[in-house]
Amino acid sequence: MFSIVEKILSRASGQTNFAVDEYLSCKVDLAMVHDSSGPRRLAPKLAEMKRKLFDKDRLAIITDHFVPAHDEASQKIKRVTEEFVHRENIRHFYPEEGICHVVLPQKGLLSPGMFFVGGDSHSTTAGAFGCYAFGIGATDMAGVAATGEIWIKVPQTRLVTLTGALGYQVFAKDIILNLCGRFGMNMAEYQALEFAGEGIATLSMQERMTLSNMSAELGAQAGIIAPDAITSEWLDAHAPERTLVDGMPDTYWQSDMGSHCGPSYNVDLDTLSPYAAAPHSPANAAPLTDHDSPEFTIAYIGACTGAKLVDLRAAAKILKGKQIASSIRLLIAPASLADQQAARDEGLMQIFEEAGARFLPTTCGMCAGYGVDRLGAEDICISSTARNFKGRMGDAGSQVWLASPASVAAAALTGKLTDPRHLVSDI
């Protein structure tokens, strides 16, 4: 009786007999770094250890934090990254295409059953594809780069059951904000979460990515979703020549009945309403209409968790044929070039433009506060991103509210928290 997590750890460690809280050494199928966590940190540590990269084809490098390189420091990071890629002959290098967690699956690099680590806390996103995926720090990543292995303490696999189906104008972001509000940011106590139940089958891959991505905000090491027909179809479309892990069909990677342990959680999608989190923590989440609304100065649709094609579609539905409030600026940073192109093909970019939005590059942008566009001390922002910690998106005096892309778009029309269910009736 094994959970999907235990099946993956068993393969990665070569051990079959282990229990929760035991330590294992696991072989990494794929590691990913971006420009901030990548070569500039790895190269000196590898040199210090006199080690070579364990396998150049198992390290993906995707630049998204310090791009476009707007100042000297960013240009230096870009140069260091490119030199490393050239020297090590890295095959999976995707510069300035989009946010690493969104680009990675688009390149066909993920397959269910993989043991994956990333140099970024939202590396949990790959869990949506049935991988065991977690974020690690610079020292950990240097160890992986040198040896191809990493130690892990076997986590509980805690079950998050989604019953029913999401209603009109309610999204995966609202599911996560509901959990953050009810259980706080240490809900998972660094154990693994598995999202399951009939509600999962109603969610697209990009919506599932939002659940796995923000498992980090629930304090989980990983947030996994067992593959189903929707997963396989998506992967076959993006990676027609993908190799199955151990030659096993995708459906092998499932939890056996009764294999979960620790606390379990439930979200009833049928009755879920749009949520919003007040500054300065995702744990300040409550039903959107329960909050007293401030007057927003900026609405931001961006980030790995909030500007994928499905997110842009949701926002466009709200904005179609309308104008944003004169008191607010709407900034949109599509999560990747592929998402941006698809949005353009579907006419979404035109809808945004006509509504009065301004576009930013397809990078982490304002979410991580690294670029030129940052919130000022007076700004009150409503954002489709994952975190609203004090000062993260700019000045320490700025305030950030979190909500789904549809709710952010609705707020852009009125300048205030607005229930997106009350705005559209024609589509």
Next chain:
Amino acid sequence: MKLVGRAWVFGDGIDTDVLAPGRYMSLSPRELADHCLEAVRADFASNVETGDVILAGENFGIGSSREQAVESLKILGISAVVAKSFGGIFQRNAFNLGLMCLSCPTLDLSNLREFDLVELHMKAGVLHAGKHSWDCEKLPEFLRNMINDGGLIAHLNKQSNAKEDK
């Protein structure tokens, strides 16, 4: 391996912002360490001595993944942390940077006074303080070795050097 040191006693929820405050993160590691824990004990950095041990309640090190939270304790000379529970990423970072951190769910902080001498037996996973003793988690040998070597990088470094010597 046994370790003896003076105890500093803290309660629940000592987070990474208390250990490495965000507003000082741009300072050098040494300067940052001077602000470690100041929000809860203003005199910590000035009175801590090499070899001191921290005893704490639930969720020590909860919060961000910043390795500086561990690094600051190392710079100040803390030899080990025993807490009822840890933030998961903090404990990972601690092992990787060579700081001994053992969870001890039954630890009763009311039986402890500041600067009591405590004894930590790493291999057996037992903490002694005066007449009291508590069972802590037992780390596997590879982790104990890694921590003793000074962390993951030093541990791999040692392995590389050992290979070269052959």
